[in-house]
Amino acid sequence: xxxxxxxxxxxxxxxxxxxxxxxxxxxxxxxxxxxxxxxxxxxxxxxxxxxxxxxxxxxxxxxxxxxxxxxxxxxxxxxxxxxxxxxxxxxxxxxxxxxxxxxxxxxxxxxxxxxxxxxxxxxxxxxxxxxxxxxxxxxxxxxxxxxxxxxxxxxxxxxxxxxxxxxxxxxxxxxxxxxxxxxxxxxxxxxxxxxxxxxxxxxxxxxxxxxxxxxxxxxxxxxxxxxxxxxxxxxxxxxxxxxxxxxxxxxxxxxxxxxxxxx
Amino acid sequence: xxxxxxxxxxxxxxxxxxxxxxxxxxxxxxxxxxxxxxxxxxxxxxxxxxxxxxxxxxxxxxxxxxxxxxxxxxxxxxxxxxxxxxxxxxxxxxxxxxxxxxxxxxxxxxxxxxxxxxxxxxxxxxxxxxxxxxxxxxxxxxxxxxxxxxxxxxxxxxxxxxxxxxxxxxxxxxxxxxxxxxxxxxxxxxxxxxxxxxxxxxxxxxxxxxxxxxxxxxxxxxxxxxxxxxxxxxxxxxxxxxxxxxxxxxxxxxxxxxxxxxxxxxxxxxxxxxxxxxxxxxxxxxxxxxxxxxxxxxxxxxxxxxxxxxxxxxxxxxxxxxxxxxxxxxxxxxxxxxxxxxxxxxxxxxxxxxxxxxxxxxxxxxxxxxxxxxxxxxxxxxxxxxxxxxxxxxxxxxxxxxxxxxxxxxxxxxxxxxxxxxxxxxxxxxxxxxxxxxxxxxxxxxxxxxxxxxxxxxxxxxxxxxxxxxxxxxxxxxxxxxxxxxxxxxxxxxxxxxxxxxxxxxxxxxxxxxxxxxxxxxxxxxxxxxxxxxxxxxxxxxxxxxxxxxxxxxxxxxxxxxxxxxxxxxxxxxxxxxxxxxxxxxxxxxxxxxxxxxxxxxxxxxxxxxxxxxxxxxxxxxxxxxxxxxxxxxxxxxxxxxxxxxxxxxxxxxxxxxxxxxxxxxxxxxxxxxxxxxxxxxxxxxxxxxx
Numbered sequence: 001x002x003x004x005x006x007x008x009x010x011x012x013x014x015x016x017x018x019x020x021x022x023x024x025x026x027x028x029x030x031x032x033x034x035x036x037x038x039x040x041x042x043x044x045x046x047x048x049x050x051x052x053x054x055x056x057x058x059x060x061x062x063x064x065x066x067x068x069x070x071x072x073x074x075x076x077x078x079x080x081x082x083x084x085x086x087x088x089x090x091x092x093x094x095x096x097x098x099x100x101x102x103x104x105x106x107x108x109x110x111x112x113x114x115x116x117x118x119x120x121x122x123x124x125x126x127x128x129x130x131x132x133x134x135x136x137x138x139x140x141x142x143x144x145x146x147x148x149x150x151x152x153x154x155x156x157x158x159x160x161x162x163x164x165x166x167x168x169x170x171x172x173x174x175x176x177x178x179x180x181x182x183x184x185x186x187x188x189x190x191x192x193x194x195x196x197x198x199x200x201x202x203x204x205x206x207x208x209x210x211x212x213x214x215x216x217x218x219x220x221x222x223x224x225x226x227x228x229x230x231x232x233x234x235x236x237x238x239x240x241x242x243x244x245x246x247x248x249x250x251x252x253x254x255x256x257x258x259x260x261x262x263x
Numbered sequence: 264x265x266x267x268x269x270x271x272x273x274x275x276x277x278x279x280x281x282x283x284x285x286x287x288x289x290x291x292x293x294x295x296x297x298x299x300x301x302x303x304x305x306x307x308x309x310x311x312x313x314x315x316x317x318x319x320x321x322x323x324x325x326x327x328x329x330x331x332x333x334x335x336x337x338x339x340x341x342x343x344x345x346x347x348x349x350x351x352x353x354x355x356x357x358x359x360x361x362x363x364x365x366x367x368x369x370x371x372x373x374x375x376x377x378x379x380x381x382x383x384x385x386x387x388x389x390x391x392x393x394x395x396x397x398x399x400x401x402x403x404x405x406x407x408x409x410x411x412x413x414x415x416x417x418x419x420x421x422x423x424x425x426x427x428x429x430x431x432x433x434x435x436x437x438x439x440x441x442x443x444x445x446x447x448x449x450x451x452x453x454x455x456x457x458x459x460x461x462x463x464x465x466x467x468x469x470x471x472x473x474x475x476x477x478x479x480x481x482x483x484x485x486x487x488x489x490x491x492x493x494x495x496x497x498x499x500x501x502x503x504x505x506x507x508x509x510x511x512x513x514x515x516x517x518x519x520x521x522x523x524x525x526x527x528x529x530x531x532x533x534x535x536x537x538x539x540x541x542x543x544x545x546x547x548x549x550x551x552x553x554x555x556x557x558x559x560x561x562x563x564x565x566x567x568x569x570x571x572x573x574x575x576x577x578x579x580x581x582x583x584x585x586x587x588x589x590x591x592x593x594x595x596x597x598x599x600x601x602x603x604x605x606x607x608x609x610x611x612x613x614x615x616x617x618x619x620x621x622x623x624x625x626x627x628x629x630x631x632x633x634x635x636x637x638x639x640x641x642x643x644x645x646x647x648x649x650x651x652x653x654x655x656x657x658x659x660x661x662x663x664x665x666x667x668x669x670x671x672x673x674x675x676x677x678x679x680x681x682x683x684x685x686x687x688x689x690x691x692x693x694x695x696x697x698x699x700x701x702x703x704x705x706x707x708x709x710x711x712x713x714x715x716x717x718x719x720x721x722x723x724x725x726x727x728x729x730x731x732x733x734x735x736x737x738x739x740x741x742x743x744x745x746x747x748x749x750x751x752x753x754x755x756x757x758x759x760x761x762x763x764x765x766x767x768x769x770x771x772x773x774x775x776x777x778x779x780x781x782x783x784x785x786x787x788x789x790x791x792x793x794x795x796x797x798x799x800x801x802x803x804x805x806x807x808x809x810x811x812x813x814x815x816x817x818x819x820x821x822x823x824x825x826x827x828x829x830x831x832x833x834x835x836x837x838x839x840x841x842x843x844x845x846x847x848x849x850x851x852x853x854x855x856x857x858x859x860x861x862x863x864x865x866x867x868x869x870x871x872x873x874x875x876x877x878x879x880x881x882x883x884x885x886x887x888x889x890x891x892x893x894x895x896x897x898x899x900x901x902x903x904x905x906x907x908x909x910x911x912x913x914x915x916x917x918x919x920x921x922x923x924x925x926x927x928x929x930x931x932x933x934x935x936x937x938x939x940x941x942x943x944x945x946x947x948x949x950x951x952x953x954x
Contacts, residue, residue, distance in 0.1 A: 002444065003401075003402075003440060003444050003446070004439070004440055004444070006451070057451075070434030070435070070437075070450070071450045072434060072435060072436065072437035072448075072449065072450040073434060073437060075437060075439055075450055075451075076437045076438060076439055079439040079440045079441075080439070080440065080441045
């Protein structure tokens with residue numbers, strides 16, 4: 001996180017495509033009349049998608065005008081949420097490297113070094129060829145598969161500097177890449193295959209299971225127990241606390257209450 | 264009305280009160296930064312934490328209502344504690360967090376000595392700091408020529424953001440970024456445009472937003488504080504003038520719930536540098552076409568010579584906007600004793616005061632009455648420029664809901680939405696045939712834009728007819744309101760500083776001067792008239808600043824400005840308020856009443872008083888309501904029907920507010936460098952908007 005400002009180089013104008021416009025109108029319609037400003041995040045997000053992954057000043061003002069909001073209010077929202085990119089991002093990919101503790105412990109720093117070497121020394125800068133940009137993001141919620149990066153809407157997990165570099169190369173070359181764990185593991189299943197429930201005999205139908213019956217309920221206490229217990233508790237009260245407790249504990253449940261109250 | 268116990272004391276609290284206010288009512292002090300009675304609740308500074316019995320953690324008392332409290336298991340009263348160790352620890356913790364990033368630059372900070380953070384750190388903080396890391400710094404922002412920023416000092420209470428949005432009505436300030444990178448800024452460093460923006464300086468609990476003109480000028484403890492009344496508009500805002508020696512250093516608002524609440528406009532607040540420049544500090548007389556400094560006796564001798572030579576019918580008196588009631592009374596008395604009938608306190612040519620009694624020129628419903636109105640019609644007025652504080656009151660009323668508002672006149676940005684009904688007299692005429700309004704308390708606010716023109720009397724009659732048709736005057740409700748722009752106008756009308764039988768009004772006097780039918784003209788601080796067209800008239804100017812009147816004058820008598828004398832100003836609703844002297848007038852300048860008393864003696868018609876007190880007694884004899892300071896006397900509404908009987912042809916010209924440039928409406932403001940800068944910024948942004 002750092003201070004977020006608009007990019008010094010801004011395009012002339014912005015307007016929604018016909019398709020996005022129809023979508024925007026529908027989205028605004030989701031909210032009651034007069035509360036159209038509620039659609040601001042959705043519209044900004046769509047504007048960012050249309051605008052090659054970043055939010056320009058004209059785009060913000062366009063959304064502000066559309067929603068009848070003061071520009072400062074749109075600006076507040078756009079600078080608050082780090083999902084809005086305020087400067088241009090890479091053509092092929094904007095890489096969000098998770099740097100929060102689990103990922104950091106599992107080697108996110110090395111991924112950042114790869115970014116610094118292959119893309120740009122500083123985050124939020126587009127690489128010389130214009131293909132990539134990167135930033136460090138807060139926890140992206142895939143700690144089991146740490147370290148990981150997010151590119152557009154996909155996550156690439158279980159990375160090593162080598163596999164990460166290969167991923168970048170594949171993206172440049174236009175080869176298809178597969179989101180998810182990059183070390184061959186299945187989703188968040190244990191690495192190197194399952195570690196439990198892996199006894200084959202579990203699945204061949206040979207094992208029989210014995211039904212375990214629930215234990216019978218304890219017999220109800222005799223009706224006379226309570227009156228008998230009470231004098232005991234009272235009698236025990238002046239004695240030191242520990243024995244009193246013992247006596248009460250041995251007795252049946254109802255006796256407990258007066259004793260506790262006494263304490 | 265829930266009853267709660269605060270620090271062991273039972274107290275009954277009104278519904279909807281916050282816990283913080285309840286604690287204050289019970290006498291417990293609760294520190295706060297973000298909470299403000301007149302703004303929405305943010306609850307983000309956490310300084311007001313208190314202990315509520317039954318909750319494990321301290322509660323932010325500003326954001327909790329007394330109705331949220333629950334009784335104990337056996338029906339005991341809810342209990343709140345403000346002095347427990349837990350509360351002390353919580354406050355110390357909050358203070359420590361606030362001071363993590365706040366710079367310790369109090370010795371070079373303008374807020375030093377009157378800083379909430381400083382005071383509260385002394386009272387509730389720890390004496391040491393455990394934080395050794397670097398403090399974060401924030402770039403300063405440009406907010407315009409009035410508000411200086413030092414954003415590293417900001418503690419993000421967002422009072423300024425809430426004020427500009429809610430009271431000011433312009434969404435300009437915002438908080439961008441998040442966490443420790445949160446910054447208060449306008450959209451891309453644009454200057455603020457609100458006429459009430461100076462109030463954010465008072466609201467800011469730290470030194471992040473300070474007064475730019477007052478920057479590094481003085482420390483609060485060296486200033487002499489004088490409670491007085493503002494003269495920049497006809498609202499009569501209550502102000503405190505802080506002076507050092509004979510120099511006014513700054514102007515701050517005082518709270519008056521029925522007038523200005525606790526806001527003042529920027530003109531009121533920042534006009535003080537105009538009190539020091541362009542001042543007339545000694546008498547001048549014109550010789551061979553040039554003004555030269557003279558002594559009082561020389562100046563008087565010159566006036567006496569010309570007055571003796573002139574016939575009373577060929578003399579006139581025009582009084583300016585800043586004239587106090589005592590002065591207007593004294594002028595009227597002097598004119599009468601000289602036989603002058605052409606005296607007018609209405610330099611803009613408004614027809615008010617001629618008919619309809621006192622009700623015909625007052626803001627009858629009172630300013631606080633705006634909050635009761637359920638329909639408001641603005642006629643020929645732009646209250647945002649003419650009386651920004653009153654406009655904030657209208658906005659407050661509209662935000663509360665259940666009030667419709669229409670405008671006849673300019674289609675200006677008033678900071679709220681309104682129904683636009685037309686430009687001028689035709690639209691007003693349609694109202695005159697309107698069926699009675701459904702509203703219970705409808706209100707007309709008629710501005711000088713509709714009245715201060717040659718057909719003003721006809722328009723006033725039309726407005727009175729419309730008012731009668733719609734029913735703005737009822738039993739216990741008089742919604743027929745005139746909004747004045749001149750602080751001295753109502754007072755002058757109260758003492759009848761109007762043309763006598765056969766006398767000329769301002770328009771007549773000016774026409775006579777142009778034709779050469781006027782030998783002597785006295786200007787009592789009148790600068791908003793066209794002085795270039797006077798032919799051979801001998802002009803005596805009694806005033807404070809070298810403005811239009813003084814430029815044309817043949818004799819100049821230097822007078823005292825509103826901070827330098829004690830006079831009565833009657834605001835637009837008829838509330839008489841008295842100013843107090845905060846500083847002495849410069850050089851040989853004297854208070855107006857003393858000048859007139861001396862002049863009357865020189866002219867051989869000595870006035871019957873030797874002191875201001877005696878003058879006041881004479882004045883109270885004809886206008887007793889002025890003796891009761893800060894009180895409202897409802898005017899007789901029946902007299903209004905007299906207004907409606909007036910006939911006349913109205914022109915179709917659009918109503919245009921007389922205030923074209925908010926920052927340049929009177930000689931003091933025109934002499935102020937700060938006001939000139941504001942005006943330039945405003946005009947530049949207007950040009951930009953036009954492009």
